[in-house]
Amino acid sequence: IPVTYDWDVYLKESGATCAPPECFKQTSNPPPNEFGLWMKLEALDPRNVTSTCIATVVGLIGPRLRLRLDGSDNKNDFWRLVDSSDIRPIGHCEKNGGMLQPPLGFRMNASSWPMFLLRTLNNASIAPTQAFKSEPPDPRGNEFKVGMKLEAVDRKNPHLICPATVGQAKDNTIFVQFDGWRGAFDYWCEYNSRDIFPVGWCKATGHYLQPPGKTGASTKVRRVSSSSTSSSQMSPGGGALSTKVEPDTSCLPSAELVAEPSVLVHLNSSCVSGPYLSPHK
Numbered sequence: 306i307p308v309t310y311d312w313d314v315y316l317k318e319s320g321a322t323c324a325p326p327e328c329f330k331q332t333s334n335p336p337p338n339e340f341g342l343w344m345k346l347e348a349l350d351p352r353n354v355t356s357t358c359i360a361t362v363v364g365l366i367g368p369r370l371r372l373r374l375d376g377s378d379n380k381n382d383f384w385r386l387v388d389s390s391d392i393r394p395i396g397h398c399e400k401n402g403g404m405l406q407p408p409l410g411f412r413m414n415a416s417s418w419p420m421f422l423l424r425t426l427n428n429a430s431i432a433p434t435q436a437f438k439s440e441p442p443d444p445r446g447n448e449f450k451v452g453m454k455l456e457a458v459d460r461k462n463p464h465l466i467c468p469a470t471v472g473q474a475k476d477n478t479i480f481v482q483f484d485g486w487r488g489a490f491d492y493w494c495e496y497n498s499r500d501i502f503p504v505g506w507c508k509a510t511g512h513y514l515q516p517p518g519k520t521g522a523s524t525k526v527r528r529v530s531s532s533s534t535s536s537s538q539m540s541p542g543g544g545a546l547s548t549k550v551e552p553d554t555s556c557l558p559s560a561e562l563v564a565e566p567s568v569l570v571h572l573n574s575s576c577v578s579g580p581y582l583s584p585h586k
């Protein structure tokens with residue numbers, strides 16, 4: 306069982322303040338996830354946000370979806386909340402006078418896009434309209450203060466949400482510092498970012514919360530269940546903590562469903578298919 310993290314003891318011991326829920330765009334009572342694996346929807350291409358593409362749900366954790374753009378590779382998956390305005394039901398783009406576009410890095414010749422699109426949507430499982438929730442309003446303004454605790458998406462490992470602290474607050478932005486990771490994953494974001502959540506959000510949604518890392522200042526960690534993976538990082542002298550970013554082997558999310566799509570290829574059996582495909586199978 307992966308070890309998830311419970312804030313209670315840590316907050317009590319450290320006397321740290323949580324950023325109040327009003328600071329966040331994400332509500333403390335998050336929407337249900339009514340999507341299913343392999344459902345298709347329309348999504349803005351994160352690498353080219355003026356294009357609307359077809360995306361497939363390739364994973365789900367709590368109210369988050371792991372999406373892959375159809376026609377693109379599996380190296381550019383991205384995550385969206387079920388109440389993100391970046392995702393829409395199939396048909397939305399055309400209804401509004403737009404045209405579905407191939408994703409950046411479309412694997413095929415651009416001229417094959419219309420046929421690809423037709424085939425992709427034929428017999429596909431289409432995400433139901435009611436699964437899309439409306440995006441919450443922005444908070445009043447940037448009310449974050451330095452030192453406040455929050456939960457934040459690790460943008461380098463975006464399936465993870467981890468305990469973090471507001472390191473700086475400036476104009477409309479905050480500097481998110483991950484507890485116990487010595488700055489390796491920190492980033493600036495807008496106060497209304499979709500990647501930051503009030504303390505308790507993971508617990509409320511059933512999303513895995515990665516325990517803080519084992520280095521740096523904010524490392525007084527109490528794990529919910531003891532596990533063989535927890536080991537102290539004392540130096541031989543018994544004092545200083547290890548300086549290296551310690552991988553947490555317990556970081557596999559329990560509720561995540563991820564699978565690779567299967568691909569059906571039809572070949573004319575009279576074709577020469579090269580060394581990797583048998584035209585007779």
Ligand code: MLZ
Nearest residue numbers: 459467483490551552553
């Ligand atoms: N095992 C990985 C994940 C670290 C996640 C940190 N999150 C703030 C690593 O050590 O790179």
